[in-house]
Amino acid sequence: MPTLGPTARKVLGLPDPGDWERKKARKRQGKTKTKTATTTTAAPAVQPAAANPWESAAATLKAQGQTKPATPSAPVSTLEPPALPAGSAPWSTLDEKSGTAALRRLGRGALWAVVGLAVITGVRSWIIPNDSAPESTPTPTKTAPAYPSDEAQAVAGRFARLYLTWDDDDPDTRAAALAAVLPKDSDTAMGWDGHGQQDVLAVQPGAVVTATQGQARVRVDVLIRVTEQEATPAAGKKKATPAKTADRWIGLDVPVVQTAGTVVVTGAPGMVGMPTSGPEAPELKTPEADADFARQTTETVDTFFKAYAGGDTAAVTAPGATVPPLPSGVTLVGVKSWTADAGTGDDRTGTAHVTWQLGGAQVEQTYRIELTRVASAEAQRWQVANIHGGTA
The missing domain is CATH 3.10.450.540 (Nuclear Transport Factor 2; Chain: A,)
Incomplete structure (x- = not known):
């Protein structure tokens, strides 16, 4: 059977026949050294450089496995990692799958969305919800037009x-x-x-x-x-009874x-039919009176009503006030009473009972009078700002 030359064996990746002989010799040499080893493990002998570095490493590992150390010290490995190129990392980078990256980005987005919602609505509303329900807007109903x-x-x-x-x-x-x-x-x-x-x-x-x-x-x-x-005239009378x-x-x-x-x-x-009397009126609360202020302003009220009946109220009313005078034929009999309401400030109110003469008779009427204080550089005085009938 023809043998292959060195070049053919290198191309085909086949070992050299001499390598097998050298490998067997190294194995026999390793067994002899193991039998003569002492209780302390000596450093492994330096092996001669082999033609194939991987075969040398395998023989060394096999020798260390057959030798038992005498002390519990950790075994020292004679294998060293292959030298790395300068500037390279001692690990390799694996490409991450696109689905995993998308899920991670989606999770981060959801987390930030929850944080933003908590800031806007408030965390308290999540823990203690508002019990009051929003008022519902009533539905407008069609109503019939009001009667004219x-x-x-x-x-x-x-x-x-x-x-x-x-x-x-x-x-x-x-x-x-x-x-x-x-x-x-x-x-x-x-x-x-x-x-x-x-x-x-x-x-x-x-x-x-x-x-x-x-x-x-x-x-x-x-x-x-x-x-x-008209009645018919009686017998003996010339004129009939007037209607x-x-x-x-x-x-x-x-x-x-x-x-x-x-x-x-x-x-x-x-x-x-017509009612013969009206219903009973409710009891109305009478304002508390201020007797001192009433005495201070009695002359003011009397002067006003004289001018009221005389047809000239401009001189006795406050600046800016308009009080039309009474018509002719009304004569003032007098102010029967004047009561001032309790209060403070520059605007006060009171009630006056006044007697008038009209149509040959006298009649008593009631008025509510508003007074205001008018001040000048020399003095101050009270004048009528408004007047209306009744007690309301």
């Missing part, structure tokens, strides 16, 4: 004046006036039999009570003057309806 009460009162008041005015000497005037406020083709007589005479002195529309289908009834108080018929008149208040409930954007009367009204 003002128009209903005006129509009912006009109708009441015409309805309660009649004169048997001129019945057509009443019929024509009622036709203007009634629906077309309505009965303008409205139940009147054509007799008697009656006038309306005053009309006062009142409450409007609504019903279905646009209907309502309006309460109207009417002051009427009834003229009684008498009587004034009285009566009430009417006038039916109306809203149609075609307006309010009209739907039919004949009903006469109702």
